[in-house]
Amino acid sequence: MRRLAVEHLAVRHGLLHAVRDVSLHLDQGEVVALVGANGAGKTTLLRAIAGAHAPSGGRIWFDGADVTLIPSHRRVALGIALVPEGRRLFAQMSVEDNLRLARSAGRAGRWTLDSVMAAFPQLPPLRPMRAGTLSGGQQQAVAIARALLTNPEILLLDEVSLGLSPLAVDQLYASLQTLVATGTTIILVEQDLNRALGVADRVICMLEGRIVLEGPAAEMDRDRVMGAYFGVDRPTAERAP
Amino acid sequence: MIWVDQIIQGVLLGGYYALIACGLSFMFGVMRIVNLAHGSFAVLAAFGLWELASRFGVSPFLGLIAILPAMAAVGWVLQRFVLERSVRGGPLVPLLSTFGLAIMLDNLLFERYGADTRSLAPYLGTLSYDSWTLTDEISIGKLAVLIFVAAILLLGGLQFFLSYSQLGRAIRATAADPDTVGLLGIDAGRVNAAATALAMVTTGLAGAFMAMRTTFSPYAGAPQLIFAFEAAVIGGAGSLWGTLGGGILLGVAQSIGAEINPQGFLIAGHLVFFLVLFARLATNGALGRYLRRRSP
Numbered sequence: 001m002r003r004l005a006v007e008h009l010a011v012r013h014g015l016l017h018a019v020r021d022v023s024l025h026l027d028q029g030e031v032v033a034l035v036g037a038n039g040a041g042k043t044t045l046l047r048a049i050a051g052a053h054a055p056s057g058g059r060i061w062f063d064g065a066d067v068t069l070i071p072s073h074r075r076v077a078l079g080i081a082l083v084p085e086g087r088r089l090f091a092q093m094s095v096e097d098n099l100r101l102a103r104s105a106g107r108a109g110r111w112t113l114d115s116v117m118a119a120f121p122q123l124p125p126l127r128p129m130r131a132g133t134l135s136g137g138q139q140q141a142v143a144i145a146r147a148l149l150t151n152p153e154i155l156l157l158d159e160v161s162l163g164l165s166p167l168a169v170d171q172l173y174a175s176l177q178t179l180v181a182t183g184t185t186i187i188l189v190e191q192d193l194n195r196a197l198g199v200a201d202r203v204i205c206m207l208e209g210r211i212v213l214e215g216p217a218a219e220m221d222r223d224r225v226m227g228a229y230f231g232v233d234r235p236t237a238e239r240a241p
Numbered sequence: 242m243i244w245v246d247q248i249i250q251g252v253l254l255g256g257y258y259a260l261i262a263c264g265l266s267f268m269f270g271v272m273r274i275v276n277l278a279h280g281s282f283a284v285l286a287a288f289g290l291w292e293l294a295s296r297f298g299v300s301p302f303l304g305l306i307a308i309l310p311a312m313a314a315v316g317w318v319l320q321r322f323v324l325e326r327s328v329r330g331g332p333l334v335p336l337l338s339t340f341g342l343a344i345m346l347d348n349l350l351f352e353r354y355g356a357d358t359r360s361l362a363p364y365l366g367t368l369s370y371d372s373w374t375l376t377d378e379i380s381i382g383k384l385a386v387l388i389f390v391a392a393i394l395l396l397g398g399l400q401f402f403l404s405y406s407q408l409g410r411a412i413r414a415t416a417a418d419p420d421t422v423g424l425l426g427i428d429a430g431r432v433n434a435a436a437t438a439l440a441m442v443t444t445g446l447a448g449a450f451m452a453m454r455t456t457f458s459p460y461a462g463a464p465q466l467i468f469a470f471e472a473a474v475i476g477g478a479g480s481l482w483g484t485l486g487g488g489i490l491l492g493v494a495q496s497i498g499a500e501i502n503p504q505g506f507l508i509a510g511h512l513v514f515f516l517v518l519f520a521r522l523a524t525n526g527a528l529g530r531y532l533r534r535r536s537p
Contacts, residue, residue: 050424072423081424088421090414097410104411105426150426 001028002064003154003185004049004080009058011041011048018044020209021058026154029183033190033200033217037229040206042189043085046156049187050082051075063153076105079153083160085189087143091132095123095142098131102149109151110182116145120175137168144175154185161192173199193225207231246379247496253381255472255492256389257450259485261465262472263396264444270479271416271436274324274335278343280466282441283448285346286312287361287457288354290449294364301361305449309442316441320434343462350459358456365453388450392485395443400481412436471514490517 004026011019019041026032034042047053049060051072060068067075089098099113117124120141126134131142140160147155157176161169169192176199180186190196197203197217205213205228213228226232265279276282289308293299299307323342327334362369371383403409411432415422419429451457451465468491476487491510498509 052420052424073426073428076424076426084421084424088418090417092417093413101410101414102425103407146425
């Protein structure tokens, strides 16, 4: 079943074209890794899908409905959740209050306060603590748990391992594997190529706002992705014979 | 004994100041908006109650049942049509637009009611002058006690609401990061409109008590705004319990000032305000950094 379709999407930051003519689609239960260098437009693409950034052109379809003009808070109610880059927790509020806020989405489902506490074993002792006092790994767990509490159909994860210790990243990916096993549809932005290839069904590589490589993760090797990642295969005027 | 009396009266007066400062402090704490029309809205609510009382003989307390929801509606409209648009223009624009709104309100009220002073006291029966006698020398007004209790209940209730209700959490979160609450399914515009509506309800209540304990006229908003501003700043703007403390400190300072010299009522209040402001700047503001650099 087709969950998400993006057609010829264009997003700008002022004069900068961050995303140009991007089309992609996701089926139910698919895990797609979105890779690319800094500034390739990955974060902007995810934010546009979540409704946090208005596109300048193109369409976004979710479960067969056109959601291009729907604001972010209503997209959450439809089942699109974003774990934003940098976690964006409410630092002055307790972990519990951060999590309870997600109930505003008004979506019931398998994720409740109790079930996320069970899924992220590091969370229960942190409940009364201020979110701003936690370590990066703990904050990331709270951010993912908060997004899950909206009971999304599709989860967008932006750079979830950024700035975490290797141990915290291992813990995080162990939690992600359980999510994948439950059939959650996921788009994952990840800098670590091996991790991305390990968890994803399909890989999409972006360069300067465009998709330059797309294919099943099993058929991708590191060199091919790296080539697309840095644009070395791209014919340019300078390198023309 | 006269000093004890002045302090008790000052504390009770402080309850009124906390009440009038509540909406101002709440809006600044939550939305970072200084609403300069705050006092004028309190006066607007007072005139609403006066109309109900003088025309239809409705008791001011019963009148609140109609006026407070009306003030909530005013708050909703104010946020959606004035503040939300002004905030997009930068932090200075809401200040200017609420200042303009205050001038407009004051003059519209003047057009309608003229310069006469009015009061709700005649519609309260004996409550406006009843008192309890504590000792031979000290007695406290029933209305003053009622206002003080109302201030504690309102500020406490608001604090409880912000801490433990889902809308309260949403209000705090929206104040911190309006972009991210959208990702959790919260409509930041609606939350801010609800918060402003709530602030206007407290302003309406403050206006009612102002009109019961004293007289008011169309231009009574500005002095009320000054007292509200002082109480909020002394208490630390945005902190609700601090606002109660700030109101009490201001009330006690004014009472003691009046005892020292009959002219000292206002000046003592302003003096405490400036002392607190200066002390705060000196301890953690730019001035503090400057002083610390000068004296290593």
